[in-house]
Amino acid sequence: MSxxxxxxxxxxxxxxxxxxxxxxxDPGIIPFRKARQLDIHVSGGEYNVSANLSDCFGxxxxxxSAMVDYPIGEIVQRGVRETGVTPFYKFFKHDGVRGPNIATxxxxxxxxVRPPVVFYNRSNEAGALLKPGDxxxxxxxxQGVKWFHSGGIFAALSDTTSELIIEAMKAAKAAGAVTxxxxxxxxxxxxxxxxxxxxxDVLGKIVExxxxxxxxxxxxxxxxxxxxxxxxxxxxxxxxxxxxxxxIGQAVAKFPNVKAVATTLxxxxxxxxxxxxxxxxxxxxxxxxxxCQLDVVDRIGGGDGFAAGLIYGLLTGRPxxxxxxxxxxxxxxxTTFPGDVTMAKLPxxxxxxxxxxxxxxx
Numbered sequence: 001m002s003x004x005x006x007x008x009x010x011x012x013x014x015x016x017x018x019x020x021x022x023x024x025x026d027p028g029i030i031p032f033r034k035a036r037q038l039d040i041h042v043s044g045g046e047y048n049v050s051a052n053l054s055d056c057f058g059x060x061x062x063x064x065s066a067m068v069d070y071p072i073g074e075i076v077q078r079g080v081r082e083t084g085v086t087p088f089y090k091f092f093k094h095d096g097v098r099g100p101n102i103a104t105x106x107x108x109x110x111x112x113v114r115p116p117v118v119f120y121n122r123s124n125e126a127g128a129l130l131k132p133g134d135x136x137x138x139x140x141x142x143q144g145v146k147w148f149h150s151g152g153i154f155a156a157l158s159d160t161t162s163e164l165i166i167e168a169m170k171a172a173k174a175a176g177a178v179t180x181x182x183x184x185x186x187x188x189x190x191x192x193x194x195x196x197x198x199x200x201d202v203l204g205k206i207v208e209x210x211x212x213x214x215x216x217x218x219x220x221x222x223x224x225x226x227x228x229x230x231x232x233x234x235x236x237x238x239x240x241x242x243x244x245x246x247x248i249g250q251a252v253a254k255f256p257n258v259k260a261v262a263t264t265l266x267x268x269x270x271x272x273x274x275x276x277x278x279x280x281x282x283x284x285x286x287x288x289x290x291x292c293q294l295d296v297v298d299r300i301g302g303g304d305g306f307a308a309g310l311i312y313g314l315l316t317g318r319p320x321x322x323x324x325x326x327x328x329x330x331x332x333x334x335t336t337f338p339g340d341v342t343m344a345k346l347p348x349x350x351x352x353x354x355x356x357x358x359x360x361x362x
Contacts, residue, residue, distance in 0.1 A: 003283045004211060004259040006315055007176050011144030013086070014059040014315055016177075018168050019046025019154040020127025020161075021065045021076050024105040024300070024340060031108055031117070042079025043105065043340035045153040045184050048301055051083035051341040052308035056330065056349065059312065062086040062145075064135050064168070066126035070094040072102045083341060090134045092126045099124035109298050109338075110271040116299065120188065122157070131160035137171035147315060148172035149307075151182040152215075152223060155202055156189040162202045169209035178314075181206060182307060183215030183223040200225035204254075212260040212314075213251065214307050217244055219263075226250045238267045241279045241288050248281045259283060260314075262324070264306050264331055265291075272296045274335075278306055278328040282320055289328035290355075294335055301340035306331030308342070309349060325353035 021044045027035035050061040063080065067073050067089035080087050092100045103122040110116040122128070148168065155162040165181075172179050183203060190199045203223045207213065213220075220226045226247055244263060252258050260282040267275040277291040309330030313323025329352035330344060337343040 004178065004314070006178055006317070007146045011146050012060065013062045013143065013145045015050060015053050015061040015147045015149065015311065016064065016140070016145045016172075017046040017050045017062075018064045018148070018150040018165060019044050020103060020125065020130075020157060021047055021063070021067070021080070022103040022105050022127075023072060023076055024107055026298075026338070027108050028338075029109050029111045032106055035108075039338065040075060041339040041341075042076050043301070045182060045304060046149060046151045047080070047085070048304035048341050049149055049182075049308045049311065050085045051080075052305055052330070052334070053312055054084040056342040056344050057308065057312040057346055059315070060086075062088060062140075064088040064090075064140070066090050066092060066100075066130050068092050068094050068100055068102050068126050076102055088135060088140060090130060092129065100126035100129060102126060107300055112270050112272060115271055118300075122189075122192075125157065127154065128157035128161060130164050132163050132167040134164065135168070137168055141171055141175035141177065145172065145175060145177045147178045147180065147311060149180045149182070149311075150206075152184040152199070152203055152219070153186060153189065155206060156186060156193055156199070158193075162206060165206050166209060169206065173209060178211050179209060180212035180214065180307075180311065181210045182303070183213065183219035184303075185215070185219045185223040187222075199223050207255050208257065210255070210258060212262070212311075213255075213258055214262050214303075214310075216263040216265075217247060220247050220251060224251065224254070226254070239265045239275055239277055239291060241265065241277075241286075244279055245281060245286050262307075262310055262327070264303055264328075266302075271299075274299070276328070276332050276335075278310075278324060278331070280310065280320070280324045280327075285320070287321055287324045289324050292332060294332055296335045298338045299335050302331045302335045304340070305334030305342060322353065326350070329353040
Protein backbone atom coordinates (compact mmCIF):
# COMPACT_ATOMS: atom_id res chain seq x y z
CA MET A 1 0.00 0.00 0.00
CA SER A 2 1.45 3.36 -1.05
CA UNK A 3 0.86 6.61 0.80
CA UNK A 4 -1.71 9.15 -0.33
CA UNK A 5 0.05 11.55 -2.70
CA UNK A 6 -1.63 14.82 -3.72
CA UNK A 7 -0.40 16.35 -7.01
CA UNK A 8 1.54 19.59 -6.66
CA UNK A 9 2.01 22.43 -9.08
CA UNK A 10 -0.49 24.46 -11.09
CA UNK A 11 -3.81 23.00 -12.24
CA UNK A 12 -7.02 24.39 -13.68
CA UNK A 13 -9.00 22.72 -10.89
CA UNK A 14 -8.07 21.68 -7.40
CA UNK A 15 -11.23 19.58 -7.19
CA UNK A 16 -13.80 18.12 -9.59
CA UNK A 17 -16.96 16.27 -8.59
CA UNK A 18 -19.39 14.17 -10.61
CA UNK A 19 -23.01 13.82 -9.53
CA UNK A 20 -26.64 14.83 -9.94
CA UNK A 21 -27.72 18.37 -9.11
CA UNK A 22 -31.04 18.67 -7.29
CA UNK A 23 -33.21 21.35 -5.78
CA UNK A 24 -34.37 20.88 -2.21
CA UNK A 25 -37.65 22.37 -1.05
CA ASP A 26 -37.49 23.38 2.61
CA PRO A 27 -40.49 24.55 4.67
CA GLY A 28 -38.27 25.04 7.74
CA ILE A 29 -39.73 23.53 10.90
CA ILE A 30 -43.22 23.24 9.35
CA PRO A 31 -44.24 19.71 8.20
CA PHE A 32 -44.90 19.59 4.46
CA ARG A 33 -48.60 18.83 4.84
CA LYS A 34 -49.01 22.18 6.62
CA ALA A 35 -46.53 24.22 4.56
CA ARG A 36 -47.50 27.52 2.95
CA GLN A 37 -44.08 28.59 1.68
CA LEU A 38 -40.76 26.95 0.88
CA ASP A 39 -37.11 27.89 0.54
CA ILE A 40 -35.24 26.44 -2.46
CA HIS A 41 -31.73 25.09 -1.91
CA VAL A 42 -29.47 23.98 -4.77
CA SER A 43 -27.80 20.78 -3.71
CA GLY A 44 -26.35 17.39 -4.58
CA GLY A 45 -24.21 15.15 -2.36
CA GLU A 46 -21.27 15.37 -4.75
CA TYR A 47 -21.75 19.00 -5.84
CA ASN A 48 -21.98 20.21 -2.24
CA VAL A 49 -18.32 19.35 -1.67
CA SER A 50 -17.27 21.39 -4.72
CA ALA A 51 -19.42 24.31 -3.56
CA ASN A 52 -17.99 24.23 -0.03
CA LEU A 53 -14.39 24.03 -1.23
CA SER A 54 -14.94 27.00 -3.52
CA ASP A 55 -17.10 29.28 -1.38
CA CYS A 56 -15.48 28.76 2.02
CA PHE A 57 -11.98 27.46 1.29
CA GLY A 58 -11.23 29.42 -1.88
CA UNK A 59 -10.18 26.50 -4.06
CA UNK A 60 -10.75 26.20 -7.81
CA UNK A 61 -13.50 23.62 -8.19
CA UNK A 62 -15.79 22.18 -10.84
CA UNK A 63 -18.79 19.86 -11.16
CA UNK A 64 -19.84 17.54 -14.00
CA SER A 65 -23.59 17.03 -14.03
CA ALA A 66 -26.82 16.93 -16.02
CA MET A 67 -28.71 20.13 -16.78
CA VAL A 68 -32.22 20.70 -18.16
CA ASP A 69 -33.28 23.71 -20.23
CA TYR A 70 -36.27 24.87 -18.16
CA PRO A 71 -36.79 27.34 -15.29
CA ILE A 72 -35.81 24.89 -12.53
CA GLY A 73 -32.58 24.29 -14.41
CA GLU A 74 -32.00 28.04 -14.52
CA ILE A 75 -32.44 28.23 -10.73
CA VAL A 76 -29.88 25.47 -10.28
CA GLN A 77 -27.41 27.07 -12.70
CA ARG A 78 -27.69 30.34 -10.79
CA GLY A 79 -26.92 28.55 -7.53
CA VAL A 80 -23.85 26.90 -9.03
CA ARG A 81 -22.59 30.25 -10.34
CA GLU A 82 -23.09 31.88 -6.95
CA THR A 83 -20.77 29.38 -5.27
CA GLY A 84 -18.04 29.95 -7.87
CA VAL A 85 -18.05 26.35 -9.15
CA THR A 86 -17.20 25.80 -12.83
CA PRO A 87 -19.84 23.57 -14.47
CA PHE A 88 -19.45 20.89 -17.11
CA TYR A 89 -23.05 20.22 -18.16
CA LYS A 90 -24.67 17.58 -20.32
CA PHE A 91 -27.84 19.38 -21.42
CA PHE A 92 -31.24 17.74 -21.80
CA LYS A 93 -34.29 19.31 -23.45
CA HIS A 94 -37.47 19.44 -21.34
CA ASP A 95 -40.62 18.38 -23.24
CA GLY A 96 -42.82 20.80 -21.27
CA VAL A 97 -44.80 18.00 -19.62
CA ARG A 98 -42.85 14.99 -18.38
CA GLY A 99 -39.23 16.06 -18.36
CA PRO A 100 -36.44 15.08 -18.11
CA ASN A 101 -36.37 16.85 -14.78
CA ILE A 102 -34.01 18.22 -12.17
CA ALA A 103 -34.81 16.01 -9.18
CA THR A 104 -36.75 17.44 -6.23
CA UNK A 105 -35.82 16.63 -2.63
CA UNK A 106 -38.37 17.48 0.05
CA UNK A 107 -36.94 17.91 3.54
CA UNK A 108 -38.38 19.69 6.54
CA UNK A 109 -36.05 20.40 9.45
CA UNK A 110 -38.05 18.87 12.31
CA UNK A 111 -37.66 20.29 15.80
CA UNK A 112 -36.79 18.81 19.18
CA VAL A 113 -38.35 15.37 19.50
CA ARG A 114 -39.75 15.59 15.95
CA PRO A 115 -37.15 14.35 13.42
CA PRO A 116 -36.61 15.76 9.93
CA VAL A 117 -38.51 13.96 7.16
CA VAL A 118 -36.93 13.48 3.72
CA PHE A 119 -38.63 12.19 0.57
CA TYR A 120 -37.99 12.58 -3.15
CA ASN A 121 -39.36 13.04 -6.63
CA ARG A 122 -36.62 11.66 -8.85
CA SER A 123 -38.98 10.51 -11.60
CA ASN A 124 -37.50 10.93 -15.10
CA GLU A 125 -34.42 12.56 -13.57
CA ALA A 126 -31.89 13.94 -16.03
CA GLY A 127 -29.01 12.94 -13.77
CA ALA A 128 -30.03 9.28 -14.01
CA LEU A 129 -29.75 9.47 -17.81
CA LEU A 130 -26.05 10.33 -17.72
CA LYS A 131 -23.86 7.60 -19.21
CA PRO A 132 -20.30 6.85 -20.28
CA GLY A 133 -19.23 9.07 -23.15
CA ASP A 134 -21.25 12.10 -22.04
CA UNK A 135 -18.15 14.00 -20.86
CA UNK A 136 -14.78 14.39 -22.55
CA UNK A 137 -12.73 13.35 -19.53
CA UNK A 138 -9.47 13.40 -21.46
CA UNK A 139 -9.96 17.08 -22.30
CA UNK A 140 -11.18 17.97 -18.81
CA UNK A 141 -8.29 16.27 -17.00
CA UNK A 142 -5.78 17.63 -19.52
CA GLN A 143 -6.45 21.07 -17.97
CA GLY A 144 -5.14 19.77 -14.65
CA VAL A 145 -7.27 18.31 -11.85
CA LYS A 146 -5.76 17.45 -8.47
CA TRP A 147 -8.69 15.61 -6.85
CA PHE A 148 -11.74 13.83 -8.30
CA HIS A 149 -14.82 12.93 -6.25
CA SER A 150 -18.16 11.17 -6.64
CA GLY A 151 -20.62 9.35 -4.41
CA GLY A 152 -23.12 6.61 -3.72
CA ILE A 153 -26.20 8.78 -4.23
CA PHE A 154 -25.28 9.28 -7.89
CA ALA A 155 -24.24 5.63 -8.24
CA ALA A 156 -27.68 4.49 -7.06
CA LEU A 157 -29.61 6.36 -9.74
CA SER A 158 -29.12 3.97 -12.67
CA ASP A 159 -26.85 1.37 -14.24
CA THR A 160 -25.31 4.04 -16.45
CA THR A 161 -24.43 6.47 -13.64
CA SER A 162 -22.32 3.88 -11.86
CA GLU A 163 -20.63 3.02 -15.16
CA LEU A 164 -19.95 6.73 -15.73
CA ILE A 165 -18.32 7.03 -12.29
CA ILE A 166 -15.94 4.18 -13.12
CA GLU A 167 -15.12 5.76 -16.50
CA ALA A 168 -14.32 9.05 -14.76
CA MET A 169 -12.33 7.36 -11.98
CA LYS A 170 -10.14 5.61 -14.53
CA ALA A 171 -9.53 8.90 -16.36
CA ALA A 172 -8.72 10.63 -13.06
CA LYS A 173 -6.21 7.95 -12.07
CA ALA A 174 -4.60 8.09 -15.51
CA ALA A 175 -4.20 11.84 -15.06
CA GLY A 176 -2.60 11.42 -11.62
CA ALA A 177 -5.50 12.85 -9.57
CA VAL A 178 -6.48 11.63 -6.12
CA THR A 179 -9.87 9.88 -6.21
CA UNK A 180 -12.44 9.91 -3.42
CA UNK A 181 -15.91 8.44 -3.00
CA UNK A 182 -18.58 9.13 -0.38
CA UNK A 183 -20.54 5.90 0.05
CA UNK A 184 -23.66 7.85 1.15
CA UNK A 185 -25.83 4.73 1.41
CA UNK A 186 -29.50 5.66 0.96
CA UNK A 187 -31.87 2.74 1.46
CA UNK A 188 -34.77 4.47 -0.34
CA UNK A 189 -32.70 5.04 -3.47
CA UNK A 190 -31.36 1.50 -3.64
CA UNK A 191 -34.84 0.06 -3.02
CA UNK A 192 -36.22 2.15 -5.89
CA UNK A 193 -33.36 0.96 -8.11
CA UNK A 194 -34.74 -2.58 -7.95
CA UNK A 195 -33.51 -5.86 -6.47
CA UNK A 196 -31.18 -6.63 -9.38
CA UNK A 197 -28.92 -3.66 -8.54
CA UNK A 198 -27.24 -4.69 -5.31
CA UNK A 199 -25.31 -1.82 -3.71
CA UNK A 200 -22.46 -4.09 -2.60
CA ASP A 201 -21.83 -5.16 -6.20
CA VAL A 202 -22.18 -1.69 -7.70
CA LEU A 203 -20.21 0.21 -5.06
CA GLY A 204 -17.56 -2.49 -4.77
CA LYS A 205 -16.69 -2.12 -8.44
CA ILE A 206 -16.34 1.65 -7.98
CA VAL A 207 -14.24 1.47 -4.81
CA GLU A 208 -11.63 -0.60 -6.67
CA UNK A 209 -10.58 2.72 -8.25
CA UNK A 210 -10.76 4.89 -5.10
CA UNK A 211 -7.99 6.31 -2.89
CA UNK A 212 -10.17 7.87 -0.17
CA UNK A 213 -13.47 6.48 1.15
CA UNK A 214 -15.85 8.60 3.18
CA UNK A 215 -18.52 6.62 4.99
CA UNK A 216 -19.79 5.54 8.37
CA UNK A 217 -20.35 2.03 9.76
CA UNK A 218 -23.73 1.72 8.06
CA UNK A 219 -22.26 2.83 4.72
CA UNK A 220 -19.42 0.32 4.98
CA UNK A 221 -21.67 -2.56 6.00
CA UNK A 222 -24.68 -2.01 3.76
CA UNK A 223 -22.78 -0.35 0.92
CA UNK A 224 -19.74 -2.64 0.76
CA UNK A 225 -21.00 -5.77 2.53
CA UNK A 226 -18.47 -5.64 5.37
CA UNK A 227 -19.15 -7.24 8.73
CA UNK A 228 -19.64 -5.28 11.93
CA UNK A 229 -22.07 -4.41 14.73
CA UNK A 230 -25.74 -4.25 13.85
CA UNK A 231 -26.36 -0.91 12.19
CA UNK A 232 -29.60 -0.41 14.13
CA UNK A 233 -27.99 -0.97 17.52
CA UNK A 234 -29.62 1.56 19.88
CA UNK A 235 -27.81 0.91 23.13
CA UNK A 236 -24.20 1.65 22.22
CA UNK A 237 -22.63 5.06 21.80
CA UNK A 238 -22.32 6.33 18.25
CA UNK A 239 -19.20 8.25 19.31
CA UNK A 240 -16.98 5.24 19.98
CA UNK A 241 -14.32 5.23 17.23
CA UNK A 242 -13.15 1.69 18.03
CA UNK A 243 -15.93 0.02 16.05
CA UNK A 244 -15.20 2.20 13.05
CA UNK A 245 -11.48 1.43 13.11
CA UNK A 246 -12.23 -2.29 13.54
CA UNK A 247 -14.18 -2.39 10.28
CA ILE A 248 -11.42 -0.48 8.47
CA GLY A 249 -9.23 -3.58 8.53
CA GLN A 250 -11.86 -5.41 6.51
CA ALA A 251 -12.19 -2.53 4.06
CA VAL A 252 -8.48 -2.25 3.26
CA ALA A 253 -8.09 -6.02 3.09
CA LYS A 254 -10.88 -6.17 0.52
CA PHE A 255 -9.73 -3.01 -1.28
CA PRO A 256 -5.94 -2.70 -0.88
CA ASN A 257 -5.93 0.35 -3.17
CA VAL A 258 -7.67 2.41 -0.46
CA LYS A 259 -5.30 4.75 1.39
CA ALA A 260 -7.73 6.65 3.64
CA VAL A 261 -11.16 6.20 5.21
CA ALA A 262 -12.96 8.92 7.15
CA THR A 263 -16.34 9.57 8.72
CA THR A 264 -18.27 11.73 11.13
CA LEU A 265 -19.52 10.36 14.44
CA UNK A 266 -22.85 11.74 15.55
CA UNK A 267 -24.91 11.04 18.68
CA UNK A 268 -28.41 12.47 18.17
CA UNK A 269 -30.09 13.51 21.43
CA UNK A 270 -32.80 15.48 19.66
CA UNK A 271 -33.25 17.02 16.23
CA UNK A 272 -31.41 20.14 17.39
CA UNK A 273 -28.89 18.75 19.88
CA UNK A 274 -26.13 16.46 18.63
CA UNK A 275 -22.73 15.36 19.90
CA UNK A 276 -20.28 15.55 17.00
CA UNK A 277 -16.87 14.05 16.29
CA UNK A 278 -14.92 12.63 13.34
CA UNK A 279 -12.29 10.00 12.66
CA UNK A 280 -9.73 9.34 9.94
CA UNK A 281 -7.65 6.31 9.02
CA UNK A 282 -4.81 7.38 6.74
CA UNK A 283 -1.89 5.25 5.56
CA UNK A 284 -2.31 2.85 8.48
CA UNK A 285 -2.60 5.49 11.23
CA UNK A 286 -5.68 6.40 13.27
CA UNK A 287 -6.80 9.97 14.06
CA UNK A 288 -9.72 11.13 16.22
CA UNK A 289 -11.14 14.67 16.46
CA UNK A 290 -12.41 16.35 19.61
CA UNK A 291 -16.10 15.97 20.46
CA CYS A 292 -18.37 18.99 20.60
CA GLN A 293 -22.05 19.58 21.26
CA LEU A 294 -24.00 21.05 18.35
CA ASP A 295 -27.12 23.21 18.40
CA VAL A 296 -28.37 22.24 14.96
CA VAL A 297 -30.35 24.51 12.66
CA ASP A 298 -30.32 22.23 9.59
CA ARG A 299 -28.43 18.94 9.60
CA ILE A 300 -28.61 18.39 5.83
CA GLY A 301 -25.15 18.68 4.30
CA GLY A 302 -23.11 18.31 7.48
CA GLY A 303 -21.31 15.24 6.15
CA ASP A 304 -20.49 17.02 2.90
CA GLY A 305 -19.16 19.90 5.00
CA PHE A 306 -16.88 17.49 6.84
CA ALA A 307 -15.64 16.00 3.56
CA ALA A 308 -14.84 19.45 2.17
CA GLY A 309 -12.82 20.56 5.19
CA LEU A 310 -10.89 17.29 5.34
CA ILE A 311 -10.12 17.35 1.62
CA TYR A 312 -9.03 21.00 1.85
CA GLY A 313 -6.57 20.08 4.60
CA LEU A 314 -5.16 17.15 2.64
CA LEU A 315 -5.02 19.09 -0.64
CA THR A 316 -3.14 21.99 0.92
CA GLY A 317 -0.63 19.87 2.80
CA ARG A 318 -1.86 20.56 6.33
CA PRO A 319 -0.75 18.09 9.02
CA UNK A 320 -3.12 15.12 9.11
CA UNK A 321 -4.53 15.93 12.56
CA UNK A 322 -5.22 19.50 11.43
CA UNK A 323 -6.90 18.28 8.22
CA UNK A 324 -9.26 16.13 10.28
CA UNK A 325 -10.02 19.02 12.62
CA UNK A 326 -10.79 21.30 9.67
CA UNK A 327 -13.31 18.77 8.40
CA UNK A 328 -14.82 18.34 11.85
CA UNK A 329 -15.04 22.10 12.38
CA UNK A 330 -16.52 22.92 8.97
CA UNK A 331 -19.11 20.15 9.21
CA UNK A 332 -20.12 21.45 12.62
CA UNK A 333 -20.45 25.03 11.39
CA UNK A 334 -22.46 23.98 8.35
CA THR A 335 -25.22 22.57 10.58
CA THR A 336 -25.73 26.05 12.04
CA PHE A 337 -26.84 27.46 8.66
CA PRO A 338 -30.03 26.78 6.68
CA GLY A 339 -29.45 25.01 3.39
CA ASP A 340 -27.11 22.38 2.08
CA VAL A 341 -23.91 24.31 1.37
CA THR A 342 -21.64 26.46 3.46
CA MET A 343 -22.05 30.01 4.69
CA ALA A 344 -18.86 29.80 6.76
CA LYS A 345 -15.60 31.65 6.18
CA LEU A 346 -12.21 29.99 6.39
CA PRO A 347 -11.03 31.98 9.46
CA UNK A 348 -14.15 30.81 11.33
CA UNK A 349 -13.38 27.19 10.45
CA UNK A 350 -9.74 27.51 11.46
CA UNK A 351 -10.67 29.17 14.75
CA UNK A 352 -13.07 26.37 15.71
CA UNK A 353 -10.57 23.73 14.59
CA UNK A 354 -8.05 25.26 16.99
CA UNK A 355 -10.54 25.22 19.87
CA UNK A 356 -12.42 28.48 19.42
CA UNK A 357 -15.62 29.26 21.28
CA UNK A 358 -19.00 30.81 20.49
CA UNK A 359 -18.33 33.95 22.52
CA UNK A 360 -19.55 37.12 20.83
CA UNK A 361 -17.05 38.70 18.44
CA UNK A 362 -16.92 42.47 19.03
